[in-house]
Amino acid sequence: MRTIDEKASPNRREAALPDPPATTPWYRRPALVPWAWASALCLLYATVAVRRHLLMRTTGYDLGIFEQAVRAYAELRAPVVPLRGEDFNLLGDHFHPLLATLAPLYRLGPSPLTLLVAQSALLALGAVPLVRWARRAVGPRGAHAVALGYGLSWGVASAAAFDFHEVALAVPLLSFSLEALGRRRWTAAVAWAAPLLLVKEDLGLTLAAVGGYIAFRAHRGGGGRTDRRARTLGLATLAAGLLGSFLEIKVLLPAFAPTGGYAHGGQLAAAHGSLLGALAHAPLDLLRPDTKATTLILVLAPSALLALRSPLVLVALPTLAWRMASENVFHWGTAFHYSAILMPVVFAGLLDVLGRESNPRAVRAALATVLAVTAALLPSFPLAQLAQRATWHTTAHLDAARALLARIPDGATVAASNRLAPQLTSRCTVVLFPTFPVGGRLYEYRRTDLPRPTAEWIVHDPEAPEAWPYRRGHWPYPLEQQQAELSAAVEKYGYTLVARRDGITLLRRDRR
Structure with missing residues (x-):
């Protein structure tokens, strides 16, 4: 019989508990x-x-x-x-x-x-x-x-x-x-x-x-x-x-x-x-x-x-x-x-x-x-x-994202959308695209004068499977600005379009 120390266990309902028989499952x-x-x-x-x-x-x-x-x-x-x-x-x-x-x-x-x-x-x-x-x-x-x-x-x-x-x-x-x-x-x-x-x-x-x-x-x-x-x-x-x-x-x-x-x-x-x-x-x-x-x-x-x-x-x-x-x-x-x-x-x-x-x-x-x-x-x-069907269902959009991510080689530097980033962090050096608000503050940021992208690859997905707490396409800032940065990467900073599927864009920096 096991006993419980009175000093260690002051609760009145904590009575002595017997050891179970050897045959107990x-x-x-x-x-x-x-x-x-x-x-x-x-x-x-x-x-x-x-x-x-x-x-x-x-x-x-x-x-x-x-x-x-x-x-x-x-x-x-x-x-x-x-x-x-x-x-x-x-x-x-x-x-x-x-x-x-x-x-x-x-x-x-x-x-x-x-x-x-x-x-x-x-x-x-x-x-x-x-x-x-x-x-x-x-x-x-x-x-x-x-x-x-x-x-x-x-x-x-x-x-x-x-x-x-x-x-x-x-x-x-x-x-x-x-x-x-x-x-x-x-x-x-x-x-x-x-x-x-x-x-x-x-x-x-x-x-x-x-x-x-x-x-x-x-x-x-x-x-x-x-x-x-x-x-x-x-x-x-x-x-x-x-x-x-x-x-x-x-x-x-x-x-x-x-x-x-x-x-x-x-x-x-x-x-x-x-x-x-x-x-x-x-x-x-x-x-x-x-x-x-x-x-x-x-x-x-x-x-x-x-x-x-x-x-x-x-x-x-x-x-x-x-x-x-x-x-x-x-x-x-x-x-x-x-x-x-x-x-x-x-x-x-x-x-x-x-x-x-x-x-x-x-x-x-x-x-x-x-x-x-x-x-x-x-x-x-x-x-x-x-209990939700969507939890067990793979969509065409997910298949498209996986196909594009697979084209990025291990060890590359990548600027990725927020929800694509953790798909790459185990094998690449990943930064956020678009650039995170200046100073690291989520609620105070500038929409201009963002630094030039330096990653070898950019992969951007405007969609988010969960609308809350961040509105679709609005994190870390509005979708139109994100699209403008994608265009600037191609037009100003020497990135070329590798592929675009189901709204997801994959860019690579021109090696010239």
């Missing part, structure tokens, strides 16, 4: 169930991600960018990314040196699919500690409900179906850390959360939140006595997280950035003229416009809003705060990868609450509500693509 063995769920979820996410790539729905911004960075690490080079600009070191955009851990995988399989499958595995791995915790807190059947709730949650699904992003590395780290927090294993919680500093510069604030939670909850049990060692660990972790983010934003990022500053700092300050002004208006800005309030509700919805009753939900505050304070409208909504890091927090809060619930009927009702919310939201988010 593998799929019913508690130690294997979380990993079985992670494997199934990985397959699900990878199917969506790989199909999107084969349908050319992935983009240079961001899959191509991250592939160029990981490819550089795999070749033992600095992560210089041509898609972001000439000699642009990606560590000057966001601080994510932990990406280098994917280099060995990429060396074995140099393909964007390697990153997509790795991301799928990382997101799925986040389910393991949650399912393990759920079995202790709400029983084996409840663990399956939590696995479905987390695995099909819209925040994880949105990340799995949008290119690749460094936040995938943070999801399992935070999930394991939260499980340790739930069991009051403070040292383990800090050990799992500490690498967040190497995933992205803002995640030092999440590490600080973990430390703050430990400092607040560091009690030995009866009599409200404080565990001084745990309190010290919590305060030290809080300070390390804050200091780490500060140094990354103020010292490390400017050291790598071509402009010598933090490229994303202005998104917090611009709306009110200064960072201090942004902070002063933050309480009001959290709920305006309405998109922000909708997102806040949807973040908590997978837990049937029960996560609000757990102090663990405070770990989500740093991510929610910078997103709601940002002037970037994409940060406010439910698309992209921004909410993936919040899903482990929400489900950890749910388990913390249910683990203290003494009424089994209330627990069952809560889990039924979680599954109902999951089912209701599922059709509105990317996993529903698997």
Whole structure:
């Protein structure tokens, strides 16, 4: 008989669990169930991600960018990314040196699919500690409900179906850390959360939140006595997280950035003229416009809003705060990868609450509500693509694009449209066509005085299979200007037309 340490597991419902008999099938063995769920979820996410790539729905911004960075690490080079600009070191955009851990995988399989499958595995791995915790807190059947709730949650699904992003590395780290927090294993919680500093510069604030939670909850049990060692660990972790983010934003990022500053700092300050002004208006800005309030509700919805009753939900505050304070409208909504890091927090809060619930009927009702919310939201988010005919259908336009891309030799330098770029980044040096806005800013650009193209090849496709969030032909700027640049390449800069099929244009620079 296994027993659970009282100090490590304060939740009343976490009773002693017997070891299974030797004849128990593998799929019913508690130690294997979380990993079985992670494997199934990985397959699900990878199917969506790989199909999107084969349908050319992935983009240079961001899959191509991250592939160029990981490819550089795999070749033992600095992560210089041509898609972001000439000699642009990606560590000057966001601080994510932990990406280098994917280099060995990429060396074995140099393909964007390697990153997509790795991301799928990382997101799925986040389910393991949650399912393990759920079995202790709400029983084996409840663990399956939590696995479905987390695995099909819209925040994880949105990340799995949008290119690749460094936040995938943070999801399992935070999930394991939260499980340790739930069991009051403070040292383990800090050990799992500490690498967040190497995933992205803002995640030092999440590490600080973990430390703050430990400092607040560091009690030995009866009599409200404080565990001084745990309190010290919590305060030290809080300070390390804050200091780490500060140094990354103020010292490390400017050291790598071509402009010598933090490229994303202005998104917090611009709306009110200064960072201090942004902070002063933050309480009001959290709920305006309405998109922000909708997102806040949807973040908590997978837990049937029960996560609000757990102090663990405070770990989500740093991510929610910078997103709601940002002037970037994409940060406010439910698309992209921004909410993936919040899903482990929400489900950890749910388990913390249910683990203290003494009424089994209330627990069952809560889990039924979680599954109902999951089912209701599922059709509105990317996993529903698997049920769409278009996901499994190859068009003549895709065939034309593949035929033209195949004419570009390995090792060539190519200026490619956004959605064609990640089809080439594993075998060519790729920059964006048309030229990305001057200064690297997405929302501020000039339409004149663009630099002369220098790539050997130009391949341009005006169509986009997904009209949102970028309108057809309008990224990074209007289609008519893109066509004008194509004409200028031929008329002024010595490019010749190699082929044109189904609207896709392939040009090659005249070697004379």
